[in-house]
Amino acid sequence: xxxxxxxxxxxxxxxxxxxxxxxxxxxxxxxxxxxxxxxxxxxxxxxxxxxxxxxxxxxxxxxxxxxxxxxxxxxxxxxxxxxxxxxxxxxxxxxxxxxxxxxxxxxxxxxxxxxxxxxxxxxxxxxxxxxxxxxxxxxxxxxxxxxxxxxxxxxxxxxxxxxxxxxxxxxxxxxxxxxxxxxxxxxxxxxxxxxxxxxxxxxxxxxxxxxxxxxxxxxxxxxxxxxxxxxxxxxxxxxxxxxxxxxxxxxxxxxxxxxxxxxxxxxxxxxxxxxxxxxxxxxxxxxxxxxxxxxxxxxxxxxxxxxxxxxxxxxxx
Amino acid sequence: xxxxxxxxxxxxxxxxxxxxxxxxxxxxxxxxxxxxxxxxxxxxxxxxxxxxxxxxxxxxxxxxxxxxxxxxxxxxxxxxxxxxxxxxxxxxxxxxxxxxxxxxxxxxxxxx
Numbered sequence: 170x171x172x173x174x175x176x177x178x179x180x181x182x183x184x185x186x187x188x189x190x191x192x193x194x195x196x197x198x199x200x201x202x203x204x205x206x207x208x209x210x211x212x213x214x215x216x217x218x219x220x221x222x223x224x225x226x227x228x229x230x231x232x233x234x235x236x237x238x239x240x241x242x243x244x245x246x247x248x249x250x251x252x253x254x255x256x257x258x259x260x261x262x263x264x265x266x267x268x269x270x271x272x273x274x275x276x277x278x279x280x281x282x283x284x285x286x287x288x289x290x291x292x293x294x295x296x297x298x299x300x301x302x303x304x305x306x307x308x309x310x311x312x313x314x315x316x317x318x319x320x321x322x323x324x325x326x327x328x329x330x331x332x333x334x335x336x337x338x339x340x341x342x343x344x345x346x347x348x349x350x351x352x353x354x355x356x357x358x359x360x361x362x363x364x365x366x367x368x369x370x371x372x373x374x375x376x377x378x379x380x381x382x383x384x385x386x387x388x389x390x391x392x393x394x395x396x397x398x399x400x401x402x403x404x405x406x407x408x409x410x411x412x413x414x415x416x417x418x419x420x421x422x423x424x425x426x427x428x429x430x431x432x433x434x435x436x437x438x439x440x441x442x443x444x445x446x447x448x449x450x451x452x453x454x455x456x457x458x459x460x461x462x463x464x465x466x467x468x469x470x471x472x473x474x475x476x477x478x479x480x481x482x483x484x485x486x
Numbered sequence: 487x488x489x490x491x492x493x494x495x496x497x498x499x500x501x502x503x504x505x506x507x508x509x510x511x512x513x514x515x516x517x518x519x520x521x522x523x524x525x526x527x528x529x530x531x532x533x534x535x536x537x538x539x540x541x542x543x544x545x546x547x548x549x550x551x552x553x554x555x556x557x558x559x560x561x562x563x564x565x566x567x568x569x570x571x572x573x574x575x576x577x578x579x580x581x582x583x584x585x586x587x588x589x590x591x592x593x594x595x596x597x598x
Contacts, residue, residue: 202560204553205575215560300516303552348499354579356549358498374514376549390587452588 173275175221175234183235187226194222220272230280237279298368308357308377310347312384312394315441316416319347323377345377350443353389355379386414392447393440399456400424415439415449422451430455504545505534511543515551522551528569530554 176183179193197218201211208214224230310319324342343362351357356376363373381389388395398413408426412419415436422434432453440447460466512519525531526541531550533541554568563571 198561202557204556205571305552351499353583356500356546358500358545358548360498376552378549388587390583393587395587 171275172238173217173221173273174238175225178217178221179225185225187228190222190225194218194226198222216272220276223272224276224280234279298370299366300370301364301366301373303373304363304375306375306377307380308345308347309380309382310351312381312387312389312416314347315351315381316349318349321345321347325375343375347379350441350446351379352392352441352443353379353381387416387449389441392443394447394449396449396451397454398422398434398451399454400428402455402457405429405453405455413451424453428453498545500545500548505542506545506547508533508541508543511547511551514548515555517551517555521555524565525551525554525568528565530565530569530572 201215203212359375361372362375405428413422434451436449438446439449
């Protein structure tokens, strides 16, 4: 299996003091905590840092780890020699609040014995009951799904404890109905769909956070939907009735004469459904016809000649 | 790895308007009611305004309390720290959504 360089993970030298290790861990924990960071691999990095800290913060474990890794080189496959920890005493009940089932195979191969979770010792002679853990996951839907509702199949990988006390990872698929009117950041709770409990403990819950995939046309903020609406200069200057897409079908939008760039026209109730429904905002973008042929250039030059117009009049230059 | 299919489960959208009691909130989040009281004192969650002597919370409070728990447990934040962190995280989320939603300007080009 792969050797894990805990010093590298924490970004410290092998000669780092315990204080330096603690500081390094805390910085990483703050940065990559999944509630704080939106990076895709934040949770992995957070857990890795936690595992590294778990070993390096304890002088005994750190010493054992150092001794073990002294002869390892980058890229070598790793196997802990039998009785490698002979001569080191592990005192204490194991781990503080850290959850050993979250740690890597590498960690297990070094310190798993101290957990007492290996097959020989978990014979069921003593019953163990615990409520299963809650799970949190994101479900990404299209904007259209918030208008129509949707069915989504999600796959979860969850650690479970089998009858012999082994921790195994199982895949589960769930079919979830996303109702109309759901908003970004909203949570859906599925009771009992988290990790199964142990013994007589009941299962934990599953929480899904709803997020929208980027839409080619619309942008979402809360209940409201935004659309950039391109118009021609004459439409903005003279006013026009413009066919405008909305998530619930096109509408004719009246652009008043003298409309300026960036003006926002609100279409009430055309945002995410609900009571009250959100609004759609059409943001006017005046687009110039390109001056890419003689006729077009001539027309522009005519405008320049015949329409007295200084757009920079207010700049004092 | 084994795969097993589960039937379509009952779902509950956590809404601002659905009400739950303090006991239900504590039970769902698996914490003592005293901890919820501390969160209320710090302003992390607020009971819904009602004439009742017993507190009622929106079901959306569930995820907020869980987030507060995780920050407290994983980062060692004390209560005021948790409150500030949540406030700042909310603000960041708001600003990011706002930025995403308003018009997308092309990246600047060098003029001189």
